[in-house]
Amino acid sequence: ASDADNTVKLQLQWVTQAQFAGYYVALEKGFYEDEGLDVTILPGGPDIAPPQVLAGGGADVMLNWMPSALAAREKGLPVVNIAQPYKTSGLMLTCWKDTGITSPQDFKGKTIGVWFFGNEYPFLSWMSQEGISTEGGADGVTVLKQGFNVDPLIQRQADCISTMTYNEYGQVLDAGVDPDELVTFKYEDQGVATLEDGIYALEENLADPAFKAKMVKFVRGSMKGWKYAEANPDEAADIVLEYDETGAQTEEHQKRMMGEVAKLTAGSNGALDPADYERTVATLLGGGSDPVITKTPEGAYTLEITDEALK
Amino acid sequence: MRNVFPVLTVVAVIFGIWYLACVPMNIKTALTEAERAGATVSTPGARERRDMSAIGLALANPAQWRDTFALKKPRLPAPHQVAVELWQTTVEKKITSKRSLVFHGWITLSATLLGFAMGTVGGILLAVGIVHSRAMDMSVMPWAIASQTIPVLAIAPMIIVVFNSIGVQGLIPKAIISAYLSFFPVVVGMVKGLRSPSAMQLDQMRTWGASKSQSFWTLRLPSSVPYLFTSLKVGIAASLLGAIVGELPTGAIRGLGARLLTGSYYGQTIQIWSALFATAILAAGLVAVIAGIERVTLKRMGYGK
Amino acid sequence: MNLVIAAVILWLAAMWVNIRIANGPADDSQGAKLAVPLIFGLTLLAMWEMIVRGMEVPMVILPAPSVIAARLTSSIPILWADFVQTFVKGALSGYVIGVIAAFVAAIAVDRSDFLRRGLLPVGNFVAALPIVGTAPILVMWYGFDWQSKAAVVVVMVFFPMLVNITAGLQETSAMQRDQMKTWAAGYWQGLWKLRLPAAMPFVFNGLKIASTLALIGAIVAEFFGSPIVGMGFRISTSVGQLALDMVWAEIVVAAIAGSLFYGGIAVIERIVTFWHPSQRRG
């Protein structure tokens, strides 16, 4: 197991893009190597549940949204947040202005595209907070399981869709839509923001001091990568492009994404703010008829890794 | 060869319809873009146009017809847009480039071929078992049919994860998914083929005192060859689909499946269509190769006379 | 570990029983024909249960059959709603439309040799388009609800049906067609009275193949956008929620529905093609 000691496999939750720039920069710039780590980055996709990969032993650490991670915890897969490079949420609903929507109450009777796959929880808690049914009808919203692109909005099959500030929103603009034609609702502003793209590991692994030490090195290297990416967005975007094996990304798109992502990671040194955590848990517990988690989780995060890494 | 002219005619008609269809399919987007660029169109306002008839809009705005063939992200790309994309991503790109469809095609092909080989060997072995053991025949067949009613896309991620957990990654899990799809036609065809010798031929073997294995090698196996090839042609196409499905939960890194998916993720319709066509061309090519081998083999074996 | 060994022993025992039944005196009885596959299937299930428990496979990777069964029985309303959405609305309507369209096309192809030679190769090409590519396009065109799922099913079902019907219509011997001529029968008379009935074994072969494709197509299409009900929706969402028991419950429903659909068509086949040698005995 001697060479297992310095290998780390990281499972992303989406395909290679600037959303994960910090990790690719750390890899490319040798920040992991400096820590003595041999890191492999596994891209995700619409059919990959990172917690499942973690459970199967296919990866050592994963990126995940807090609600999904906490739900996994309740399902008996004890994952622990060890770092939180994203400070701010990039999730928002983007609507056509000409639908007359100006506030969440106007969603009634409208059709809204939502990402599922464990990412639907923030939306559901928001709607229950607003007292709007998600079963459709004149007084509720009709929810669609949104696919992986912005077509439903462009084709006007939905009045609003989920977008990330750094990605889908840009795609909507790329389609020639003027920002003035749109109304956006940031989850952050609605008080239902969740902690996105945290770094998680399995609790049982963290009991092993050697693994813990490895994680410290990994988080340290990753944060170095993130800070470098924030400072050099264009170079970071190029690095990401370099690692994209599908060849589907465009430089223009990745540069803009990097710019937007930098805004979200800017406020974080990697350490999870327990206040943010408490707020997220509160939102999720109050999730209406079918809450994501039913009891307050214990030990779902640890500051030990970041404390050590940031020393 | 006699088919060339009819095929070309049909293809030409399809292209004609396709071009015609582009106008109503893309007219709303084209109008919206034209409007943004400052042109005046018959019915202003994308919202107003949303529920209007596309054909009506197309007829009212002949000026925008040309635009419907040149959108960046059309609802229906025009044939030449797909052709140009195919050309650029196959011929003009270095095949080692990750933007080359040949590169991605090769990734998919290697999983396809491995899966096809596994599925074929597995299918043949299973068929041999079924033909020689009544217990196997009675117990396996109904479940083999049921297995084909399970959507692969649903179990593909689980297969990947399970293999991941025993340390197997990369080509093998994809090939297994592809084998899962191709084994069934092979089993069905081979069982039929191995049972195709007539009672008379089997009796003849008995009058010579042939053992089970002698009957198998000299009679059953050669008799099954035509059936095997028919199955192989179905099987290779199924393998290709399996490999593509298997690419989705492997992190959609490389391969035609990944191309399709990332294309759809970024709304790159032209890229999707060209990957789709590349897949179909690959499938047709693979089937043609097997059909070629089939023709030569069967001719040498004296069938078809 | 003990459970794993027990699983192996169970396997050997069950296979021994099966071999005894299959080679025993009552091997041709209805009972044996039902018992043997049933024993085989139940053994597989029991082994699955034992191995999952014995090796302590995490729930989030592979749940045990008992857990799946529990989920199945406790979620019947959800499963039923999903079934109606995906199977009845999506798969079945697409299946019917696809089959009817294939019949119409087959007759067109049959009437014109030119069309046959032109259309069938092109059809084979189109049939090779992978569903994971066509589904997103059709969802974009036909919206999120069952219509786009039906469209995917139509595309999947159409060509296998067309190929089978066309082959079936060729099935009659030259002699039979000549006979029709000696009675001065017209095209449609020949079609109705001779060639369609003669094509039925092929048609049913196609219908059976298409039946397994239809449900799969409808489920897969839901991965690419759907309302918040449906088997494909539930599967993909539940994977994200690590509710693997729900995923498997849906898979079980899919397998049962698919097998029943297939079996139902096989029964109709028996009735319609009662005259065919393959159906006559037994």
Added chain:
Amino acid sequence: MTMTDPSPVISAKGLDLTFQTKDSPVQALRDVNLDIGAGDFVSFIGPSGCGKTTFLRTIAALEQPTGGTITVNGMSPEAARKARAYGYVFQAAGLYPWRTIAGNISLPLEIMGFSKAERAERVEKTLALVDLEGFGGKYPWQLSGGMQQRASIARALAFDADILLMDEPFGALDEIVRDHLNEELLKLWARTGKTIGFVTHSIPEAVYLSTHIVVMSPRPGRITDVIKSPLPRERPLDIRDTPEFLEIAHRVREGLRAGHAYD
């Protein structure tokens, strides 16, 4: 052959038929001249591939001659077919397995637009004619080969055409059943007075049944001999052991042997 009847039912003059195949044209019939009178029973015999089937098919307008003329009832074969001038019986019974025997017999009647009542009546009548009363409700596969062939003949008789063309109708049956059906066919012919064209490979069968035996030579098929039978119309089975019978059989065999190259 020259018939006593002044206006022949079927008349072929200088008939030529060449098939265009991929490799080379195949001349199946060359300069065939034949008149068949009303009520004749004409057998065609000759080595395999000599054009017997082709000639029968030409009469039935299933093939187009490439030279010469052929008339049926004074019209073109095409027109005669439309006028339902003949019933055609093929070698295999060719019954539709999804129809009962009665359904099979009524099939041509349906196609020709007979009313339901009339169909039922004719089916009953023809079933009786071929000795199959009571079997109308059975399916073809439930009958023996001989019964199937009888049903197939009934089908060709049901619409009561004047001419019956039969291409080796009993070729697939065993000798005993065949003898029996030959007897039956003769009776039927006597009862109905139809004109019959009959292809066979069996010399005794040809001699036993026919008023005229047409011997054909191998490709390109020509008529080498037309033997008029001196046997009476009434023929018990053991007429086959009489010297007259053997004499004609011998003539036919000689005629056949003349042009035959063993395989």
Added chain:
Amino acid sequence: MTMTDPSPVISAKGLDLTFQTKDSPVQALRDVNLDIGAGDFVSFIGPSGCGKTTFLRTIAALEQPTGGTITVNGMSPEAARKARAYGYVFQAAGLYPWRTIAGNISLPLEIMGFSKAERAERVEKTLALVDLEGFGGKYPWQLSGGMQQRASIARALAFDADILLMDEPFGALDEIVRDHLNEELLKLWARTGKTIGFVTHSIPEAVYLSTHIVVMSPRPGRITDVIKSPLPRERPLDIRDTPEFLEIAHRVREGLRAGHAYD
């Protein structure tokens, strides 16, 4: 039948055979008693379904009798088969299209483990025996039907069994070719002195070929008559027009007619 030979090659005593089918048991053979001596040519004739094939198959150990005894060369049929006591020729030639004629003939030899050299030698010899020298390298589809059937006979002869069992070997061929092969078969029999069991539907064929004609009655199959032929061993084709021949043929026909319920 009682043979002059004291120890018969094939001997059946009180043979019964009943098939168990789904609906009801089918008695195919009942109380069959028959002795066949060395060098006899025995034909079996009888209506379809009377059990001719079943009897031949029982001799070849392809069916198990349900009553009575049968011995071949004094052993059980099973043991006789192991001792390669017989060659079996089926109705269709049944040659493998993927093997040449020589390859087809050598197939049983391969299965029986003959050495390569011996195989080649025997193939040559039997090809000569059936007049197919020079055709060893051809594929079956390159030969006419008659030649194929000869190759199929060669295959049954190759391993030089004393007994040849033939189940309607010429049923599918046309009459002229059949005549020719009958002649050849007689010559072969004369040359090799084998014991031959031969199933046919054709009365002239049975009479022309056999030393003994076994007439069987319909189900349950019984032997109704065994006719010993007074014809000499040497038989030109036109022996068929002699009164002796016709006399035997007549007897056979009568015997057949006796038990025959038309289909």
